[in-house]
Amino acid sequence: MSVSQNNGERLSREQAVELLDRHGISPTEQRIEIASLLFARHQHLSAEQILAQLSRQASRVSKATVYNTLKLFAETGLVREVIIEPTKRFYDSNLNPHHHLFFTDSGRLEDVPPAQVDIAGLPTLASGVEVVGVDVVIRVATRKPS
Amino acid sequence: MSVSQNNGERLSREQAVELLDRHGISPTEQRIEIASLLFARHQHLSAEQILAQLSRQASRVSKATVYNTLKLFAETGLVREVIIEPTKRFYDSNLNPHHHLFFTDSGRLEDVPPAQVDIAGLPTLASGVEVVGVDVVIRVATRKPS
């Protein structure tokens, strides 16, 4: 069940603060904690996973604050929210354009470089309507021996 | 709030039964009801909406049966499950390959012909891993007057 074991890797405090500042988010202790964990590397974490990893590292951040913070991060574009399973949201620390490979068996999520999937065009939209995101999810399964 | 008002349109009973048979699903009354409603035309409905429309038409199908049935339909490939919002699942009666346009303001979901969005390639997959679906969701919003 342990998909991503973060062994305490963290972004430095200064880098985390700078990241928050750049997005106009006041850098409170808890936000710094969450940001430095999430941005330690490119990864996809759920609120639950973040909560678990923080408490494992003796950082006590409440459930409500984790949810509030992730919502705030998503709204300001600090993280990308990924909707793949109806049961939980993932937060993606990779801000570069990319797609996702989802392993339905394990629930694992992997990035796919945009170069590997070319989107040739988009439908014509009514004026006043703008694209806020294009999500490409390739769902894969381990072939079962029939 | 009324996104799709189904004014009693239905697939004929025979057509619904044939559809179920073709997918190896034993045609019970409730399954026929749900199929004839869902396949009346290409649409995206949630369990909740189906439940509401059925009860409006005096067809009493329980919540559990609606959920069980939609799950069964999705597993057998009779409908396509669409995950766009983390809060609810949509069931798409359009079985032809296509993509989705999602209006974040209204929650409305619209089909996009595959010709308008070309996916040029897919990443190389490990052997034993097969693609079970490729979902492309274009999220759009009404531009706010800044």
Place this chain on the structure above:
DNA sequence: TTGCGTGCAAACGCTTTGCATATTA
């Protein structure tokens, strides 16, 4: 009668909310 399908209500899991307390500017 044996097994599958249905219905009800209770349980579940993730997320949100209300409100008191603490922290920040």
Place this chain on the structure above:
DNA sequence: TAATATGCAAAGCGTTTGCACGCAA
């Protein structure tokens, strides 16, 4: 000190589950 953020527990919401009943082969 005024505004914002945090923490806790309770509530919310879509979905699933347990189990008794019903129906068809």
